[in-house]
Amino acid sequence: MKPVAFQGVPGANSEVAAKKFFGPGVPTRPRETFEEVFSSVERGASAHGIIPIENSLAGSIHQNYDLLLKHRLTISGELSLRIEHALLAPRGTEFRSLRLVRSHPQALAQCSEFFRKHRTLRPVSYFDTAGAAKSISEEECAGTGAIANAYCARLYGLSILRKNIENRENNITRFLAISRKAGIVRRGREAKTSLVFVPARNEVGILFRILGAFALRNVDLVKIESRPDPESTFEYLFYADLAGSPAMTNVANALAQVREMTTLCRILGVYERGNRGTR
């Protein structure tokens, strides 16, 4: 069974997403960069890849849209994962003996209310959440904990001292499965199509006319986003997700009309729509 590639160290949220999507027993392959995730799938060393594409706090990850355009892989599925932060420490550590807590600055910021309540704990920046968990398991420095997901506790033999110490609830990352072959949309499930397009002319109302191709055929746009490209004043890139697949006549006709008004219109994948807000 070939592994699923993800970016990060073992225990990263991308690995958690891979196991949730493909099953807990799936072998995984950590890669340093997203580029290496794509090339690992392209070469056939990995069966699939899992990449984050947008986060409810941080937004769309343009870099991964760029890689989807650069590589000839297809989106074969999607999964939304709630990002939960736990306080981990070497086994036997008591909460009151903790002094320092390592994690990625973003994760530390997302737990600011927890630190406000527990003034004796000092946050220490680390380059990665799973990497912080790994480091405290290796270094055995007394009084130092880490903020990471609960899966890291199991992976690195750490105790969970507190769960869900994050400030806000809606920190959700949407992941995509990328593969060489198209995904399967099961009977009775909804399909979703992701595409990228560039309007042929930079005219007032061109987006309105493009959206009209969908709206006038009752094709529902689930996502639409213009890509900020300050380099070229007259070109905008748009990301769109629509409900349905090109196997449906109205979707196929809408896409044909959109092609008349765009210089680029590339379908990134047709896949089964995931549950939004999946825990």
Added chain:
Amino acid sequence: MKPVAFQGVPGANSEVAAKKFFGPGVPTRPRETFEEVFSSVERGASAHGIIPIENSLAGSIHQNYDLLLKHRLTISGELSLRIEHALLAPRGTEFRSLRLVRSHPQALAQCSEFFRKHRTLRPVSYFDTAGAAKSISEEECAGTGAIANAYCARLYGLSILRKNIENRENNITRFLAISRKAGIVRRGREAKTSLVFVPARNEVGILFRILGAFALRNVDLVKIESRPDPESTFEYLFYADLAGSPAMTNVANALAQVREMTTLCRILGVYERGNRGTR
């Protein structure tokens, strides 16, 4: 003269943006979080704030859109800044004596081609680019450099060993000035209006009809983005930037029509349009 607040340590790209926007002599005030930047301006401790709102590689920063909605401040201006990475080292360090290079993992990744060419240099993750520059100026560890902007060299008394070691050219961050009072649009300059809206009904084609309010009055949308909100299946938040200001009849009428179709339609600011791709 009251300072301009920014998030990060001295030398952060936000501080560079503040000095470019308000002038090199403007006093600045580093804050730990974006929330503190907003509250510093709100309290009147800072005259303005500077926040990043989107990056050409990483996308929109939803967190700052959230803070714009939460706080009653207004966008008073915009500035795009090319993110340039320089290799810095303590004065007197020769390039060939360098072994380790500290920086934020994202900055290290953006310089991967440089590291591929110079195999003797090992990248070391650090929580922050300006923080990495500061650390090598304080620790005086021989053979260790940092990747940060050129301004950090001046600030921390470091040498610039190499300039523009980043892989790609279009790493641009758009910053917003936030203030208690509206900004000024100079005579002969274009105005830009930023707004956030939530369609009243989740119907197929509702966005098409909303965009029609603008398109049929020749109001140009510069940006449009749907906010991924996996929490509420039936509510989408949209960010839009349009050319012009509500002082123009067609813009005012378009906004009035948009209000008929939305439950929320908040103008975040009317300000002078900056040069796209400003260096």
